[in-house]
Each structure stands twice: as C-alpha cells, then as structure tokens.
Amino acid sequence: MSSIHPDQVTAQQLAGLSRLPDRGTPAPGTGDGSLIDDPSVRSPLVLNERTFKEVTDIVCGYAENKPGKWWLPALMISGSIAGIGGLAILYLVITGIGTWGLNNQVDWAWDITNFVFWIGIGHAGTLISAILCLLKQKWRTAVNRSAEAMTIFAVICAATFPGIHIGRQWMAWFLPPLPNANNIWPNFKSPLLWDVFAISTYGTVSALFWFMGMIPDLATLRDRADMRLRASKTGPIIAPFIPIRVDAVRAYVYGFLSLGWRFSSRHWHRYEAAYLVLAGISTPLVLSVHSIVSFDFATSILPGWHTTIFPPYFVAGAIFGGFAMVLLLLIPARELFPNMKDFITLKHMENMAKIILVTGSMVGFAYSMEFFIAWYSGNEYEAHVFKFNRAIPTWMSDKGAPYWWAYWAMIFCNVVSPQVFWMRKFRTSPAAIFAVSFLVTIGMWFERFVIIVTSLHRAFLPGEWGMFFPTAVDITTFIASCGVFLTLFLIFLKFLPVFAIAELKAVMPQASPHHHADGHDAGHGHGGGDHSKGGHH
Amino acid sequence: MSSKVYTTESGEVVYAMVAEFETPADVYHAAEKVRDAGYSRWDVHTPFPIHGMEDAMGVKRTILPMVIGVVGLSCAGLGFLMQWWMSGVDYPLMTQGKPFATWQAFVPITFELGILFSAFTAIIGMLFFNRLPQWYHPLLKKDRFLRVSDDRFMICIEAGDANFDPDRTRALLEGAGGKHIDLVEE
Known part of the structure; x- marks a missing residue:
C-alpha cells in the first residue's frame, strides 16, 4: 500500500505565499471577470477556473503555512490592546462603575453604546449564513465562514459590556433563573431579562452553526496532516528539541474537533437537513435579537426611546453596520492572503456594497420617520428631543443641545456616505468600499451614542439634565474591545478554515453531477447544482 | 449482518x-x-x-427535522411554563401594575428558548443519527x-x-x- 504524497508543487507555491497561475484574461469591462452585466449569465463564484484540489490547497494553506510577516506583529499589537482592556476592567471591578463617566443623569453611556454596537455587528454574519442560505444566494459561500466567526467574536465583545455594567459583577449569576438562597426569581416582565436570553441564545446558536459548518473542513485539515504524517517520517516539529511533529498536533486537534467526519453521503444528507433547519431558525432569531435589544429602550417612557419603529430600525441598522465590519475585515484580508481574490471577487464586494446602500437607506428612512412622528404625534417632549436635543446645534438656537455634532456625524456617515454606491464605479472599488465601511462603522457607533446619551441627558425634569464625559477607563475599555475582536479574528485566520471549503466546492460548476467537462454546460458562467435536471428516473 | x-x-x-x-x-x-x-x-x-x-x-428522507420541531416546540412550552410558574406562582412580583402572570411579556423568552433548544437538537440529532463522533x-x-x-x-x-x-x-x-x-x- 503506497502512501500518497501531497502535491509538492502546489504546497511549495503556497508555502512561499506565491500566487497560483492566472488562467485566461477576464473579458473587458468585467473587472476581475466577475462583473457581468448580462442577467442570463451567472458570474463565476470562483475565478481562474480553480480545481477542487486547488481550492483545498489554497484554503488549507492559510492554516498550514507560515502566515505573512504582518500577522505576528498585528497579533501582538491587538493582543496587547486587549490585555490593557483586561486591566481596565479589573480596575473597574475593584473600584466601581463610577470610574466611567456615568452620573445620576446619564446612567447609561458608552457601556450600552458599545454593547449595542457590537451585537449589531454580529448580525451580518447570521444574515449571510442564514437568510442568504434560505434565499439560495450562492455567493455567500465565500464569505460565510469569516462572517460567522466575526459574529461570534462580536457577541463576545458585546456580552462583556452588560456583564461589567451591572455594578456588582460578582452578582451576575442572578441574571439567569437559578435557584438561590433568597428564594427569588428574575423579573420575566423586564426587557432587560429578555435581552439576557436573546443574547445568550444568539451567541450559542451562532457558535453551534459555525462549528457545524466547520466539521467537514476540519476533517479536511485532519486528513492532510495525516497524509503528511504517513508520507514521511520527518517533518517540522513544534519547538526545538521537542520531537513532536506539528502535523501530529494538527491531526490530533483537527481530528478531535472534526468528530470523525468521513464525508459519507448518508451523513451529508442529515447534515444538510440540520443545516437548513439551523438557517431556518436563525433567520427569525437574528430578527428577534436586535428587536429585543431595541425593547430595552422602546418599552421605557423616555422621549427618544419610547418609539415603536425601533425594532425594524435596529435590525436594519445592525445588518448595515455588520456588513461594514465584514468588509473592513475582508478587504485587507483579500489583499494580504495569496489567492483570496479568487474566492472573494469584485462581484462579492459589489453585492455587499449594495446591501450597505439598501440598509443605509432604510436607516435613513427610519431617522426621518422619527422626526415625522415626533411632529405628527403632537407630543411636545418627543418633539423637543428630536428638534433640539439632537438636530439643532447650540450655535443656531439657545435650546440646542451640546451633542448636535454627534447627530450630524451619524447622519453623514450612515445616510450620506453610502449613497456613493449608486454609482457602479464606487461599489466595485475596494478602496471606496473600505472608506465607506469605515465611515459606516463610526456612524453606527454614533447612532447608539445619540440614541442613548442624547435621550438620557435631557429627560423630563431639569434635575434630570446633565452631561456625559467619557473617562480614560471608558475609552480604554472600548478600544480594548476592538483589540479583543481583532485578536480573535487574527487567530481564526491562522488556525481555522477561513472559507467553507466544502460549500465553496459545491457551488463550483464542476460540482454538479450533470456537468460534463467536454461539454455543453461547462464554462464558468454557471453556478453549481442549479441546472440539475431533476430526478433521473 | x-x-x-x-x-x-x-x-x-x-x-x-x-x-x-x-x-x-x-x-x-x-x-x-x-x-x-x-x-x-x-x-x-x-x-x-x-x-x-x-x-x-x-x-x-431523514426524520431529523421532525425531531427538531417536536423538541423545539416542547422546550418553548416548558420555557413558557417556567416563566408562568416563577412569575405567577412561586414569586409573584408586582411591577408596573401588571398582572403577575402576563403571557404577553413571556413571549420573547419563550421564543428564544424554543430556538435555543431547536439548535441543540439540530446538531446533537444530526450527530446522533450519523453515529458521530466516531474517531x-x-x-x-x-x-x-x-x-x-x-x-x-x-x-x-x-x-x-x-x-x-x-x-x-x-x-x-x-x-x-x-x-x-x-x-x-x-
């Protein structure tokens, strides 16, 4: 029985972080070959006519080869920032939440702003993995793995903030309904408790969905490590003088995580059924999570919060901000990793830019609707909040509030900046998309700041009026949450399958059992199984 | 055999x-x-x-989706009963002048628990019927x-x-x- 040696040529090409050969030149006017205007022709989802083997080699190569020179410094910087955040939280816990800029008037500020900001970012990942799956959007296969990873890391960052804002953090175990010596139960009529259940369900389901999707790809990594172990007696070891081969560790760890997956079609059948159900239940879940987050505000009586438009408005904003973050991560990644542009094409960029344009406009509509209702309801408190506390600058009226600039920063970033995507030149330019995504991320942070702080800082009575100024602890904790997010994402990029390898192969034209290499329906203008001719009998 | x-x-x-x-x-x-x-x-x-x-x-065709449906709905029902018993029977808490057991307020958590246990059933059921893990x-x-x-x-x-x-x-x-x-x- 002979051992199969992994393809040395491809392996070396990848080890040198080199580019696999380009095949053919894209037709003029189609960018990298994916921007096809003819609706009867499907854009290729994988460029350069990659074979199954090349797809495996490219994606597994990211986890198996040395990363680019940028990776370790980037990890060290983001990890240090995350560590400083740990110190800031420690200081907060031993001192009290007075170390944040909170006061009796503004008792929610950056903590809840950051919470809503991060939880919203997660929503894009679930939209891609669940809603686009149900809508049979095949382009999602190139971005779903990394977007789901981003979701989980964003939920981790998000869950930290309500966890540390409760004041006596060691009492956090009172949040779930656990039996306790006081014989009390949490208040199930409170939206804050609904939020506890929504966020923990969301985090758990996202992690399960992500893990299940990774099982086959982890098995691929396991098998490749096994093949190298069997092919040769020697190989790289984990550290000098420790004679344990890296591939042995890989075979063990990936092997454990892949649960013995052996690519059986009987297994695939149940796997796909479970996948579809998870997509089906994640769709209402993702809509419910940000709706419930918005109930934290909408069920109160505070003008500016007490608004029935909040649930859909929050969901649209979450998807909007989440896609911006997906693009902020993937645009640099596709530049830094070799061959990634074969999978994340300009068409993928354009699709995501279109989603940003649509959801940004929905958010813009919601902003204007708030003003309309404030006027139409005849409620003077409501009208005052929107007219003076948010929109009118201090230099235009004595009644204007000092946070007007935050409101207009939000409008510029969220409503104005995405409008450039009406022009194709901008929505197919990675640089332009990156710039808009950056603005949108800032804008969505300000949206939550505007909703929370400008509503709280001037409530009904003059005694409820005050200002919020962030302290160093506020700022450090927020920046550190970005560090945690980036650290986790960098680790993901290095050690896990960054693309859903099996799903990516399944949407390639040659994956269809009715595809003939010699023939009529070849050509990369077609998606995978969608031209199956139905039952064969 | x-x-x-x-x-x-x-x-x-x-x-x-x-x-x-x-x-x-x-x-x-x-x-x-x-x-x-x-x-x-x-x-x-x-x-x-x-x-x-x-x-x-x-x-x-696999029966997995049926199993998920049954378990998910049962867990949602149990989740509702839990809230009703805790808020309405064991520890009635007067808030905002609302009745102790208000089914409307229990909807979000009932829904979330239904989803949570459906997801667990989907993945555990998939593995169970596939006889995995099998290293x-x-x-x-x-x-x-x-x-x-x-x-x-x-x-x-x-x-x-x-x-x-x-x-x-x-x-x-x-x-x-x-x-x-x-x-x-x-």
Whole structure:
C-alpha cells in the first residue's frame, strides 16, 4: 500500500505565499471577470477556473503555512490592546462603575453604546449564513465562514459590556433563573431579562452553526496532516528539541474537533437537513435579537426611546453596520492572503456594497420617520428631543443641545456616505468600499451614542439634565474591545478554515453531477447544482 | 449482518470494498448502479454534498427535522411554563401594575428558548443519527481514502451487506467505472 504524497508543487507555491497561475484574461469591462452585466449569465463564484484540489490547497494553506510577516506583529499589537482592556476592567471591578463617566443623569453611556454596537455587528454574519442560505444566494459561500466567526467574536465583545455594567459583577449569576438562597426569581416582565436570553441564545446558536459548518473542513485539515504524517517520517516539529511533529498536533486537534467526519453521503444528507433547519431558525432569531435589544429602550417612557419603529430600525441598522465590519475585515484580508481574490471577487464586494446602500437607506428612512412622528404625534417632549436635543446645534438656537455634532456625524456617515454606491464605479472599488465601511462603522457607533446619551441627558425634569464625559477607563475599555475582536479574528485566520471549503466546492460548476467537462454546460458562467435536471428516473 | 466473514490474504477481516471515481458525475451514475443492484449497507463518500445524491442512492428522507420541531416546540412550552410558574406562582412580583402572570411579556423568552433548544437538537440529532463522533473508523486507515476530503469520490460497499461477494461486487464497481478497487480491513 503506497502512501500518497501531497502535491509538492502546489504546497511549495503556497508555502512561499506565491500566487497560483492566472488562467485566461477576464473579458473587458468585467473587472476581475466577475462583473457581468448580462442577467442570463451567472458570474463565476470562483475565478481562474480553480480545481477542487486547488481550492483545498489554497484554503488549507492559510492554516498550514507560515502566515505573512504582518500577522505576528498585528497579533501582538491587538493582543496587547486587549490585555490593557483586561486591566481596565479589573480596575473597574475593584473600584466601581463610577470610574466611567456615568452620573445620576446619564446612567447609561458608552457601556450600552458599545454593547449595542457590537451585537449589531454580529448580525451580518447570521444574515449571510442564514437568510442568504434560505434565499439560495450562492455567493455567500465565500464569505460565510469569516462572517460567522466575526459574529461570534462580536457577541463576545458585546456580552462583556452588560456583564461589567451591572455594578456588582460578582452578582451576575442572578441574571439567569437559578435557584438561590433568597428564594427569588428574575423579573420575566423586564426587557432587560429578555435581552439576557436573546443574547445568550444568539451567541450559542451562532457558535453551534459555525462549528457545524466547520466539521467537514476540519476533517479536511485532519486528513492532510495525516497524509503528511504517513508520507514521511520527518517533518517540522513544534519547538526545538521537542520531537513532536506539528502535523501530529494538527491531526490530533483537527481530528478531535472534526468528530470523525468521513464525508459519507448518508451523513451529508442529515447534515444538510440540520443545516437548513439551523438557517431556518436563525433567520427569525437574528430578527428577534436586535428587536429585543431595541425593547430595552422602546418599552421605557423616555422621549427618544419610547418609539415603536425601533425594532425594524435596529435590525436594519445592525445588518448595515455588520456588513461594514465584514468588509473592513475582508478587504485587507483579500489583499494580504495569496489567492483570496479568487474566492472573494469584485462581484462579492459589489453585492455587499449594495446591501450597505439598501440598509443605509432604510436607516435613513427610519431617522426621518422619527422626526415625522415626533411632529405628527403632537407630543411636545418627543418633539423637543428630536428638534433640539439632537438636530439643532447650540450655535443656531439657545435650546440646542451640546451633542448636535454627534447627530450630524451619524447622519453623514450612515445616510450620506453610502449613497456613493449608486454609482457602479464606487461599489466595485475596494478602496471606496473600505472608506465607506469605515465611515459606516463610526456612524453606527454614533447612532447608539445619540440614541442613548442624547435621550438620557435631557429627560423630563431639569434635575434630570446633565452631561456625559467619557473617562480614560471608558475609552480604554472600548478600544480594548476592538483589540479583543481583532485578536480573535487574527487567530481564526491562522488556525481555522477561513472559507467553507466544502460549500465553496459545491457551488463550483464542476460540482454538479450533470456537468460534463467536454461539454455543453461547462464554462464558468454557471453556478453549481442549479441546472440539475431533476430526478433521473 | 451476513453470516459470511471475508478475510484478506494476511488474514485480516474485510470491512468493505472501495472504488474511486474522478468526478461527481461518475460517482453519481455509479451510485445508481449500486442502488439498483440491491445493496443496502454501502455509502458514497464525497468532498461536498452532491446535489441529488439521495435519489441516486435511494436514501430515505431523514426524520431529523421532525425531531427538531417536536423538541423545539416542547422546550418553548416548558420555557413558557417556567416563566408562568416563577412569575405567577412561586414569586409573584408586582411591577408596573401588571398582572403577575402576563403571557404577553413571556413571549420573547419563550421564543428564544424554543430556538435555543431547536439548535441543540439540530446538531446533537444530526450527530446522533450519523453515529458521530466516531474517531476510529476502518476507512480512515486507508491512505487513498483521505483524498476524499480533497477531490476524490469513493463508493464503499460493506462486507456485511447480504449481497456482498468479493468477485461480483468488484465486477459491479469495475463496470460502474470505479478505479483503484481495494479491500478495507476491519
């Protein structure tokens, strides 16, 4: 029985972080070959006519080869920032939440702003993995793995903030309904408790969905490590003088995580059924999570919060901000990793830019609707909040509030900046998309700041009026949450399958059992199984 | 389980016979032939789920979605009862002048718990019906089999199948276009 040696040529090409050969030149006017205007022709989802083997080699190569020179410094910087955040939280816990800029008037500020900001970012990942799956959007296969990873890391960052804002953090175990010596139960009529259940369900389901999707790809990594172990007696070891081969560790760890997956079609059948159900239940879940987050505000009586438009408005904003973050991560990644542009094409960029344009406009509509209702309801408190506390600058009226600039920063970033995507030149330019995504991320942070702080800082009575100024602890904790997010994402990029390898192969034209290499329906203008001719009998 | 136990030349018990295919179309049509030959304990191993393979293999539709539905709805119901009992019976808490047990306020958590337990059932049920995790399997010892996770397609007919016969099964797989036909030891 002979051992199969992994393809040395491809392996070396990848080890040198080199580019696999380009095949053919894209037709003029189609960018990298994916921007096809003819609706009867499907854009290729994988460029350069990659074979199954090349797809495996490219994606597994990211986890198996040395990363680019940028990776370790980037990890060290983001990890240090995350560590400083740990110190800031420690200081907060031993001192009290007075170390944040909170006061009796503004008792929610950056903590809840950051919470809503991060939880919203997660929503894009679930939209891609669940809603686009149900809508049979095949382009999602190139971005779903990394977007789901981003979701989980964003939920981790998000869950930290309500966890540390409760004041006596060691009492956090009172949040779930656990039996306790006081014989009390949490208040199930409170939206804050609904939020506890929504966020923990969301985090758990996202992690399960992500893990299940990774099982086959982890098995691929396991098998490749096994093949190298069997092919040769020697190989790289984990550290000098420790004679344990890296591939042995890989075979063990990936092997454990892949649960013995052996690519059986009987297994695939149940796997796909479970996948579809998870997509089906994640769709209402993702809509419910940000709706419930918005109930934290909408069920109160505070003008500016007490608004029935909040649930859909929050969901649209979450998807909007989440896609911006997906693009902020993937645009640099596709530049830094070799061959990634074969999978994340300009068409993928354009699709995501279109989603940003649509959801940004929905958010813009919601902003204007708030003003309309404030006027139409005849409620003077409501009208005052929107007219003076948010929109009118201090230099235009004595009644204007000092946070007007935050409101207009939000409008510029969220409503104005995405409008450039009406022009194709901008929505197919990675640089332009990156710039808009950056603005949108800032804008969505300000949206939550505007909703929370400008509503709280001037409530009904003059005694409820005050200002919020962030302290160093506020700022450090927020920046550190970005560090945690980036650290986790960098680790993901290095050690896990960054693309859903099996799903990516399944949407390639040659994956269809009715595809003939010699023939009529070849050509990369077609998606995978969608031209199956139905039952064969 | 057929009574006959086959062994290789070295005396090892045979687990199955495997054949390799190059393309999804090849393995798809070969699967149809194996199905029509009346085998029941056999499988097709492919790097990704092939569209329509259930029909080519004659696999019955899984009951997994039904199981998920039943468990999910039951857990949602239990979640509702939990809230009703805790808020309405065991620890009635007066808030905002609302009744102690208000079903409307219990909707969000009921929904979330239904989703949470459906998700657990989906993944645990998928693994349970697939008899996973199973870290040891005879096929994984086979070097050529490891290529299935890359770009190869393999049909595996178990020696335990009532129709299994080393010569006839080999002839069937050869006739279906299988390459590298080989026996897998237990």
